[in-house]
Amino acid sequence: MTNSILLAVNGTLMRGLELNPNLVNNGATFVREDATDACYRIWSIDDRHPAMLRTPGEGTNVAVEIWDVPAEGIAKILLSEPPGLAIGKVVLRDGSIVLGVLGEPFLCKDRREITQYGGWRAYIASRRT
Numbered sequence: 001m002t003n004s005i006l007l008a009v010n011g012t013l014m015r016g017l018e019l020n021p022n023l024v025n026n027g028a029t030f031v032r033e034d035a036t037d038a039c040y041r042i043w044s045i046d047d048r049h050p051a052m053l054r055t056p057g058e059g060t061n062v063a064v065e066i067w068d069v070p071a072e073g074i075a076k077i078l079l080s081e082p083p084g085l086a087i088g089k090v091v092l093r094d095g096s097i098v099l100g101v102l103g104e105p106f107l108c109k110d111r112r113e114i115t116q117y118g119g120w121r122a123y124i125a126s127r128r129t
Contacts (some may be wrong), residue, residue: 003070004068004069004070004071005069005071005074005099006031006069006098007023007028007066007067007068007069007087008036008064008065008067008090008092008098008101009064009065009101010036010062010063010101011049011052011120013065013067013101014065014120014121015065019049019081022076022077022080022081023069023073023077026069026076026077027069027070027073028069028070028073028077029068030065030066030067031065031066031067031068032065032066033064033066034063034064034066034092034093035061035062035092036052036061036062036064036090036091036092036093036100037091037093038060039054039056039057039059040053040054040055040059040060040061040090040115041058041059041060041113042114042119042120043103043107043108043113043114044111044114045084045103047127049085049120050103050120051084051085051102051103051104051107051108051111052102052103053103054088054091059115060115060118061093062115062118063118063119063121064090064092064100066092066098074087074099084103084104084106084107085102085104086101086102086103087099088100088102
């Protein structure tokens with residue numbers, strides 16, 4: 001039995017962003033930058049955080065960070081995430097599967113799609129210019 005779990009994050013849990021302390025304070029350690037398989041789309045939820053959905057047959061590679069999280073920390077991290085975000089399985093560009101933060105479909109309805117930016121950091125950077 002493993003004592004830690006790899007977790008893919010694609011928004012405000014990433015290094016240097018607003019909710020990153022939720023990972024660090026639960027004992028998570030940064031592993032690497034990566035990207036999803038090209039079957040995900042992302043939406044901005046009021047420019048506060050993204051929501052990523054798996055959309056087989058369409059989408060793009062979304063930039064993610066992979067974190068090693070103590071198993072007991074996963075629930076604490078999820079409970080501190082904004083409503084409408086959940087933990088699910090995420091396919092990375094190399095075909096491997098890890099747990100990751102995903103949005104529930106209702107959360108994305110009538111929100112701004114930002115898939116063309118390829119990730120939350122790129123979208124936020126575009127808003128500053």
